[in-house]
Amino acid sequence: MSDGISDDAEDVVGVLTERIEARFALGMDQLKAAVTAAPTANPDATDVVKWHGLLVQAQSVLDHAEDDLLAVLETQPSEVDDPTMGLADLVDAAVTTRDGRAMVVRWLLDPDAPGKTGLAAERLARLRPRTGPAVQTSAPHRPAATPAPSAAAWRAGRLAR
Template identity: 80%
Template sequence: MSDGISDDVKDVLGVLTERIEARFGMDIGRLKAAVAAAPLAHPAATDVVKWHGLLAEAQSALDRAEDDLLAALETQPSEVDDPTMSLAHRVNAAVTTRDGRAMVVRWLLDPDAPGKKDPAAERLARPRSRTGPAVQTSAPHRPAGTPAPASARQPGRPVR
């Protein structure tokens, strides 16, 4: 894009791509091919490639949103109408998405990032299989005649 609006921020993708290539010692195309061929061989590379792809998608969505907004602004009189304002909100949402994904890529590339060194982060990073919900989603069955726990009683109502 040569309109100047996103040339500086578009470099976010370029800068992070360069950092990825430096970290893994190969260009992004080869890295993507390597991850596609063996996704479990290097989990860090797999995560980075996944998030780089999401970042690239977000950047493309932002570029389209900016182009649409610019086209609408060129036809506007001095006041901006509601459809054009909606386009501006779309640009803002696209920027937020792109920036969030860029933060994830930066975090993945930084071995000293907060939360990467403590044991809790390591436990969370390990994949786990679940057979059901993490918390109970319904009240436990109580036999007839068993009073409800105190926390379930409404104030001012007698227990039956």
């Protein structure tokens, strides 16, 4: 941004992008394509790509909120009115969101981060999405020698009870 409010904040996205690219030895576009092609192949890469996308989105929202606030401030007299304060609150919320997402990306990139070893890591692993169905989704296989009961036999068995 040319306005100077968050030039250093934009660097946060750039720095984290560089760290991601160095960690996975791929550019972001290549990494996104690899994750899209095989989302379960590397859960760490999938998580990083997801959160990096959320970070970039949050930075975009922040940029627009800052632009809106600056446009209003340029036309304001010395006193700031309630609608302008509302825009300032939106900028503040956008900064908080962006910073939170940046913290998640940093945590994902740090193999020694708290919660990534021991009991906390085991619990985290259980929260990861499963790669297959949690329950059997097809009928059980019957050996060829055991015929399935007919509807008449089933009814006869139910009536005999």
